[in-house]
Amino acid sequence: MNSQVEEILERAIAGEDLSPEAGVVLLKQTDETAIGQIRDTADRLRQRQAGDTVTYVINRNINFTNICEQHCSFCAFRRDSGDEGAYWLDRAQILEKATDAVKRGATEICMQGGLNPEAQINGASLPYYLKVIDGIKSEFPHLHLHAFSPQEVEFIARADGLTFADVVAALQEGGVDSMPGTAAEVLDDEVRRILCPEKINSETWLEIVRTTHQQGVPTTSTMLSGHIETPEQQMRHLGLIRSLQQSAKAHGYTGITEFILLPFVGQEAPKPLRRRVGRDQPILSDALLLMAVSRIFLGNWIPNHQPSWVKLGLAGAVDALQWGCNDIGGTLMEEHITTMAGALGGTCMEVETLQSAIAAIGRPYQQRDTLYRKVAPKPSNDAVSKQESTP
Template identity: 75%
Template sequence: MTATHSGTPPSATIDPILERALSGADLSEAEGVTLLRQTDPGAIAALRQAADQLRRQQVGDTVTYVINRNINYTNICEQHCSFCAFRRDADEDGAYWLNEGVILEKAAEAVQQGATEICMQGGLNPEAQIDGRSLPYYVRLINLIKTEFPRLHLHAFSPQEVQFIARQDGLSYAEVIAALQAAGVGSMPGTAAEVLDDDVRKILCPEKITSAEWLEIVATAHQLGMPSTSTMLSGHIETPEQQMRHLGKVRSLQQASLANGHTGITEFILLPFVGQEAPKPLRRRVGRDQPVLADALKLTAVSRLFLGNWIANHQPSWVKLGLAGATAALTWGCNDLGGTLMEEHITTMAGAQGGTCKTAAELQSAIQQLKRPVQQRDTLYQPIGALLIEPASAAPKSGF
């Protein structure tokens, strides 16, 4: 390690924090902020090394992936989030609402390609009703797929969609989640979290659920036996303090769920902001179109150090970072490369350059560049098939 002019290693100020994390201690939010504010290359290298070591201690060297398909069933949405290039009004150019035949066709194509999961989310469309009620429409979507493909895991409907259905129909969150679960939903996407700080949400998504509502809905899902994922939309207007506040709320939620005997959160996914096609006010305020890889990797490392005791699986977004950037994140604390997706609209319409589909072979090849074992998994991280251990010839750079 390179020393400063005074002979002190550049990581000296953070070494005690890193040592605490590696010894199994939970870091404080303030310690996380200290790590995020590091700019010295030597300190950042030490941060990466610690996150990678902790990942190895907590989940080993195997990198997982899932064969899945996204179905974004509509982009018609009543809300107007300042970062969203996906939503449309019903009469606007580019608006769409998939019919049942198209949804079934997409599910069939996914099964033919070996998918074990359908991830289904969409806009908040007030017209998506049956006999004047919203919940029956969503239940029908699930029944449609599960009747034809009963073995598919349906990872469907975000906390925001649950709140929308409950509000439309005058139901409790528990009533909505229980009905979706009975129809065949197996887990809840932890999207719509953005940043769990209401000062940020007032600017990013003032019409969306509050931080407390997001936490309540996800906790309710856990209480009913439905696991979820968790996410953070990063790299826009939020501060390191707000990033750590978000991670603190996610960790507290998971601690409570595990204490009550629930599976809780299965993974944490960092979603760096893509602003190329975002509405102009936020795009101008952020001042760039694509994520800053160095910032995303630093936050990836801190997320592992802060959450790893409670949420073992960490995943980057190859759609947002590109496959090379996401592969680099596997050396910064991540242990999962996500899914094949087969199609993706929300981030791609925002201008992401990572693509919309990766084959299982492409994900396997990216992982094998790191000379680490590869394992296909299902949504709940149960292994599928044989472990692939044949390494590729060379590992990629760590991202800097």
């Protein structure tokens, strides 16, 4: 291993926050010995920062509409109103999905959708979103609602002439408990001009998440990786995420609860980007190295790191547990955005499947809630029946 990599990893083990430039050095390694040392360092830091227990959440994704005004170059999910395959769930359909999730033990509903210009009540967007929230919270007030990305906040604010703080405060009062840190893609405007030219720019994304933290609402953080971005742009993204979290912690906010890497799936993506990227599925080795460097770079500030079994498959996600990740994600129960892009990981994962996969690498597992608090598993129906029949 070269001395530069060794020195960087020694500083990380000593507890230092690495520079983005040091992260670039790690990401550009091709020597197997050096990559093995990066993996081992990430795994050691994971054990120190998050422990050996692998966590998971029982949740359900509800992508309530795929009708969207924007045309992101990587998205196979969006449709125009009237297109074949376009859909828009009504209140009863959303409640049916939430009810099913609760019956299956879910503690969280994750809800995001396309930017549907028709999603309004009396000519305003915010009342529509509040009605969607109420449809779930009126029936299940204790169910954690993890909902609406920074892009959706901007969409509502723009439509209704409101500030970001107005929108976040109203959503929080309505029942949103945390916000997905999606729509980040890569926080570099050169990349965004190609990937998602109609989306908010990097600074606006950061401003909305910062505002969300200031309102006392926690968020997650994500990166869409493995398409046209460079290692330098990946590290710029991670640097901005870390600075955002440092600011949140300095002000006493919860801030970011987890970092999730989302490797690009291009099988059904629009053809121009698919041709430019040149492959349909993520390169696992690239994703694992980036997850390891993310742990080394972010772990002092964001201890929880999660792979995407939807994008990498369960075997790839389990591999990531040895490259710095400590969480396997959620059951999801259904997932449309990545699946419509051609992902091979599936749309639903049973709790027992996640537990068995974790146990297979010799690690303990633990159910958690959205904010990484332990959840005691409910006894099975068989166990309950046995208890009730015992004299």
